[in-house]
Amino acid sequence: MPCEMFCSKEEAVIEQQNCLFSFSKLEELSTHNRLPQYCIATEEHDTIHKPGLSYNLAFFFFSIYPQLTNISADPTLPQCPPGPKAPSSRDSSPMPEIYGPEENYASLQMSSAETPHAETISPLPSSVDLLVQDSPDSSTSPRVKLPPTSGEERTVRKEDTAQGKKQIRTMFSQTQLYVLNDQFQRQKCLSLQQMQELSNILNLSYKQVKTWFQNHRIKCKSWQKNHWPKERESVTQNTTATAEYPGFYSYHQGYLRNTSGNLPIWSNQTWNNPNWGNQIWDSQSWSNHSWTSQSWCPQAWNNQFQNCGEESLQPQIQFQQNSISNLESILETFRESHSVIQQSAKYFSTQQIMDLFPNYSVNIQPENV
DNA sequence: TGACCATTGTCC
DNA sequence: GGACAATGGTCA
Numbered sequence: 001m002p003c004e005m006f007c008s009k010e011e012a013v014i015e016q017q018n019c020l021f022s023f024s025k026l027e028e029l030s031t032h033n034r035l036p037q038y039c040i041a042t043e044e045h046d047t048i049h050k051p052g053l054s055y056n057l058a059f060f061f062f063s064i065y066p067q068l069t070n071i072s073a074d075p076t077l078p079q080c081p082p083g084p085k086a087p088s089s090r091d092s093s094p095m096p097e098i099y100g101p102e103e104n105y106a107s108l109q110m111s112s113a114e115t116p117h118a119e120t121i122s123p124l125p126s127s128v129d130l131l132v133q134d135s136p137d138s139s140t141s142p143r144v145k146l147p148p149t150s151g152e153e154r155t156v157r158k159e160d161t162a163q164g165k166k167q168i169r170t171m172f173s174q175t176q177l178y179v180l181n182d183q184f185q186r187q188k189c190l191s192l193q194q195m196q197e198l199s200n201i202l203n204l205s206y207k208q209v210k211t212w213f214q215n216h217r218i219k220c221k222s223w224q225k226n227h228w229p230k231e232r233e234s235v236t237q238n239t240t241a242t243a244e245y246p247g248f249y250s251y252h253q254g255y256l257r258n259t260s261g262n263l264p265i266w267s268n269q270t271w272n273n274p275n276w277g278n279q280i281w282d283s284q285s286w287s288n289h290s291w292t293s294q295s296w297c298p299q300a301w302n303n304q305f306q307n308c309g310e311e312s313l314q315p316q317i318q319f320q321q322n323s324i325s326n327l328e329s330i331l332e333t334f335r336e337s338h339s340v341i342q343q344s345a346k347y348f349s350t351q352q353i354m355d356l357f358p359n360y361s362v363n364i365q366p367e368n369v
Numbered sequence: 370t371g372a373c374c375a376t377t378g379t380c381c
Numbered sequence: 382g383g384a385c386a387a388t389g390g391t392c393a
Contacts, residue, residue: 374391
């Protein structure tokens, strides 16, 4: 029997808003067997016993099991040390305590390298008490790693060069790349805290995440340099054409096409970028926001893409997700809106409907007309 | 300290 | 040889 409550649904909802990943992203991961295997939640229980569960994972379980009201810790379970308790005050720690014992995230995280990363824990300049991992080839405090899985991240260390200098090239797993690309698609520059969150979730070092984003920005920029002149020309000929860096969406088949009315519920974010003032970006904010390269990376990525079609890189319509109920209401609103349009299709022409509902460019099919 | 960028080194 | 993670220099 559980002995202590881990967190309530309300807490998970609140914390989830500050988490890096949305519920549906976690759901995606779960479909790839990335969630802890020893979770014993069932649809028959109103309490889930899951020590060490992160808040966003808690949110995930609350989401898939609507009848759940609590998540509790069961001390009798082996290899399940007490997980993080819900902090009494959120003020001092805006981000959730995502990380319980390492093994608790084993299934969500990627596998270990063949050669474990040798990483250091460095003090942070801020008050945030999170792991900051140093260069993979530094040599203290290696993180606990799990046995590698086929197809997962591999790090190969080779003896090379006359100076005896060793260099490691990490091969990120598909899942890691999936998450990295997904995050990059939404935000080109991450804050320190976001990179820390991401690195821990992906079982990568902070430096690796930072490097990946840096390299990817350059790669993206290079790609745009080579493709945008042509694309812009084509845009003038065809207003529906877009110049999308392939990496942005290559992992999102069927998820991102929101201009057509699909609802990317996973894209809801409350960014903690200090330069954005922790703004909650709802759909109105997005629509009102003047989208420049400054928006991508307020700190440094300036003047790189001015007048170069940044709008084509804008994340699709995003919605604020305040809570599960809010999400449901959004979905319901969408359904209602769609229903209204469908009903309208009985009486108006497609052009009239498009004029009436400019934000909905869905294929409007009159119902049984 | 982080971003950009050229470069190096590794893997496929 | 291409792709790309990692490195180091430079700048703000």
